[in-house]
Amino acid sequence: MKRLCICEICNCGRHRCAHRPTALYKKDNNACVVTEYKEKYPTYGGYNPPTSLKPKQEHQKDRGKMDGTTTFRSDYIPYEVSRRPARQQAEYKPNTGEIDLETTYKLDFNPHEVQPFAPARPKEKVHTKGGKLDTLPTYKEDFRPWEINKRELTRPEYSYQPPTEKFGNSTTFQEDFVPRGLVPRESFKPPNMAKLSEAPFDSATTNRQAFVPHALEARFIKAKEEYKPSSQPFQDRTTHRTDFQGLPGQLPKSCKPDFGKVASDVPFQNSTEFRDRFQQWPVSLPQVRQLVEYVGPTVPMDMSTTSQGDFIKHEVQPFVSVRPLPRPTKSSAPFQGNTTMRDDFKPWASRRQEMIKRPEEMRKASGKIDHLTTFKAHYTQHDVQPSVSFKPAQAPLRSEAPFDDGTMYRADFTPKRVSMCPASFDSPPGYVFENSDERGHRFFRKLLSQDRNKMAVASNIQSPREVAVMS
Template sequence: MKRKCICDICNCGHHRCSHQPTGLYEKSNQPCVLTEYNEKYPGYGAFLPPSTMKPKQEYQTDRGRMDGTTTFKADYIPYEVSRRPVHLQEEYKPGSGHIDLGTTYKLDYNPYKVQPFAPARPRERTHATGGKLDTLPTYKDDFRAWEFSKRELTKPDLSYHPSSSKFGNNTTFQDDYCPKGLVPRESFKPSNMAKLSNSPFDSLTNNRISYIPHPLEAKFVKPKDEYKPSSQPFEDLTIHRRDFKGLSGELSKSCKPDFSRAATDATFNGSTEFRDRFQQWPVTLPHVHKSPEYVTPQGHMDLSTTSHGDFIKHQINPFVPIRPISRGRKSSAPFQGNTTMKEDFRTWDVRKQNMIKIQEEMAKPTGKFDGLSTFKAHYTPHEIHPSQSCKPLNIALKSSAPFDDGTMYRTEFTPKKPVLCPASFDNPPGYVFEELDQRGHKYYRKMSTPAGSKIAITNGMHATKEVAVMS
């Protein structure tokens, strides 16, 4: 009988085995090619990608001669520009009269005589005695030093003596360690072998056998209290209205002056209180300190210094160089100043290159600019014909005929039975679990059942054999 995996049993394409190897120490060079991608997307032949229609970015050469004359250069006419007039500030003229320096603080403030502050703290009294202070403290008077004898050391004598030979000292590990042979450990890991059973799985659990459904009691619902309005009328009298009694008195009058708009035809002369009453005070210039004039001293100035007076001149022989005296060869022939550079090089007459200026083809206008541009001169107005809107009018269509609710879905729809995927159950109906390989695939063996029989499913549904084995 042929075995089938969950990947082969599934007919909806949503169930796959976990492709994770369970053998930790098994090495196999055969890859697992059973994937959902290889089943749904088969391989096709070699096809070239579609050619792009995007134009190539190539450099476009000059198609004609470029004229450097622009509309601004052709139509621009410079005008004479005059300077902006400067506003001259008027000279200040102080007003005549006396300024009153009195303030509200000087008029309303009344000075008072203030007495000095008397402290409430009592004066400190020092109690001084004429006796002599005894400087002997209690510690020195009561403490008496004891005589202690030196304790003997309890440290044992060192019995270790280093060895005199080279590399003769053994370590603690070498003295205490005893080499032992390798003892193989016993493995307690169970063998990875699937236990096969010939009897079919009855899917009976303790919960299904021992569970007894008990009826639930009715839930107690507390009835809501009905709202009963009060029969007495509502009194809007508050404590403030009942207990408050206003004091009798006159209403406060506003001290704000009446608003009267002053309307006059006289022109404002620009005089203010500051200009009328300001008195210019004389200001003295700051005192400038004059430096005294330099007076040259009279008599002869002695320019002799200490170095000139105390310096003694010594006779020193000139330095004799160790280098031998060079005896140059003298020649009576005149010096020839010709060189290879002077003979082969000839200076050229170099002139400054004239500026290359392109002659303008269009002559500049000489008259005044009349304000007529190229657009206004060559523009031809055309009549505008508005486009006709094809949008239907937003008016509801009314009809006395009954609404036909027949649709294509209602007339052509054919209901079909829901197909259950056998791989959606924990144990596919009609198959018996056989083994689990090292790559994680679960293999099932098909059961031989008589024709027309029904197979029980774990969720309580019954399906025929044809539906369960459909692929």
Template sequence: MTRKCICEICNCGRHHCPHLPTGFYDKTLQPCLLTEYHDKYPAYGGLKPPDSFKPKHEYLNNRAKMDGNSTFKLDYVPHEITRRPGRLQHEYRPKSGEIDHHTTYKTDYNPHKVKPVQSIRPAQTKPGKGGKVDTVPTYKDDYRLWEIPKRKPKTQPAYCPPAARFGNPSTFQDDYGPKGYALRESLKPPNAPRVSDVPFDGLTNHKISYVPHALGERYVRPQDEYKPSDKPFESLTTHRRDYRGLHGDPTKSCKPEHGKIGSDAPFDGNSEFRDRYQPWPVTLPYVHKYPDYVQPDGPMDLNSTSHLDYVGHKVKPPAPFKPASARKVHAPFQGNTTMKEDFKPWDVKKTEIFKRGEELGIPPGKFDDLTTFKANYIPHQINPTQSCKPTNAPLHSTTPFDGGTMYRIEYTPKRLEICPASYPTPPGFVYENTDARGHKFFHKMSASEENLAVPNEMHLPKEVAVVS
């Protein structure tokens, strides 16, 4: 009997063992060589790896001495360098004579003897009692009005407009004079209708070459009737068919147990602060005591400096400078102003418009209402063109539609091969054991075991019906 694994029984390449070790303490395990690459790609002998073209990293000694010549040293030709001639500066020669230290400020601004400025601030006086107050301010006492004579208006001579016409022609009027216009000859062809004496035959290439063909009736394909399947639905998915879960122990929690931490002895109330830091005697700070308020004897004098020194005066309210609104002037209003007297309006005539002379004269007769179209148009009889469009009729043919395609002619139904590893138990094999790496091994059934075998759960048809 030959033992085979699921990896070896599968012929579709989608079924394989998990290849995960389940025996953690088994140290005698050999490496698993059941792979698709190991089976399909055998090792070849007598082949050497390709040689590398990379230079070897070796130290090269006993070489010639380096000359130290570079491209710059070999190609560069030194030239004689001469110093650039500098600019010659003239020798400084001082001028003869003495230097005049006079400036414009000294010549124009002569010094003057200036007396110290007297203070304008009035002497400080103390307010007297019972005296009369001088109501004349400093402005009226120091600044007097000057008698300024009234300025006479300046008389101007009367303006006399010139009697002659303004005769300054412009540059445009001097250089560009009026010129006559010459009519250009029209190169436009005459708008005359071209009439042909040959009648129109109405023949086209389509009418001459087109041959109508008779169309038969259209073949209508009958619709196939729906036939439901007699076999029940298995509700088998890829996950149910391929997935095989391994039974294992549930995971254990790594969380420590919640136990009580501490002692049941009562707390005595002592701490490090209470043991090391003892209370010190502290004296109270000094507080200054203010003497008690004693109310003075006698009545209170409510007279102030303003009440004693201020003397009231009878002052009239100032008269307003605004003129009374009821004042009316019955004299007539003089509307003469300096603008009206000095600037008189000129008698200016309107400039004439430069008009071009009419080239075409207006006929004196009555308009006869005859246009060029009415005079030259000749009516022609219109023959409607015949439509060359084919009639919108359905195309029918009496020959039946064969419906033959390349797929129907050349396709032959093939038998659907099912991978034996997709069954829960491969047909023709009996489960033997599972090794430490997770490989399930099966051996072929003998004649006695075939009679006792139970058919698998999967039932697939041997052939598949193809419907186009």
């Protein structure tokens, strides 16, 4: 009897055996033929992977001891280098005869006679006449100058006359400018003044009206405790002193070597190399020069100088300073605040300049405004008709006729036989499990008709039949 696997029993294409990647107990070179990948992608034969042309990186071992000779060392032959003999210069001997100053150019060059250069340009022909030359050009002959009189100035003669008064000259601006009266501009800004009310100030506020004063309780004052010193004596032992008593041990010894005094009973010799070699020789004391005793002059000293003897004194008037004498800052007279500026320049009565406006083209109405606009005057009111709505009324559609639940699906649908895949069962009906493969394939053997009836009677299991499904 032929054995069938789950992969071969399945007729829907969704059931496969759980293939194991490797075999645990048996190694077989035969590949798994029953796989989805093998069915869709067949193998191609006669294909070998490309060989790499890259050289192999093999390590070359040491072939022997390295020889330090190079091509230069083997081919180079050293030669004995001797010092180049120096050239001895001959002794210079001046010539006895006279020097010849002739050169090769003077000896080899033969002078030739050269004729003067004749220009190839023809000579300029000058047409001369015996008469006198008239130097009057055409411009002067054809264009005669007009007699133009000098234009008189329209500027009036101005003779400067010095003013008789101080600051009497008037400026061009004062002469040409005509002063106009300044009209103050009317301000439409409301006055920034506080409006005072004549009514008395009402100091009643919401807090004063709604606030209910409550009586405060007396403040609790905590009595101060008196200090009572402790009767027990103060223990100065801390936790560290109590718990950490220290480990018993010896005191550390010093690694410093003992100081041994080097002493000797031999008397100290104060002779040195300097004292032995350098002996003191006698030195004579320097002679002290006796100073001459000072004798003061008996004749009185002449204090006159060269400037006093040669200088002739002239009578010079004292220098008069041009700077005015300082006046006293304080004065009892009253202060006069009048100045030349105040006397000659009197303040003018100036007003604020009126804003320059163009004359209005439209005249303002003098009567009372009636608040009648163009829209109100020409607008004709019409009766508004309400628009008719074509929207259907929202009323439920009710009918006494029975509901027809017949659909095209119910009328045209033909129930078909629902086939179930035998591989969807744990034990496919009509098959008996025989054994399993190391790759995970489960093989079943098909039952005969006699064996199938026996198993159905024993287990009271009916074989699946056609099932009609209704929606």
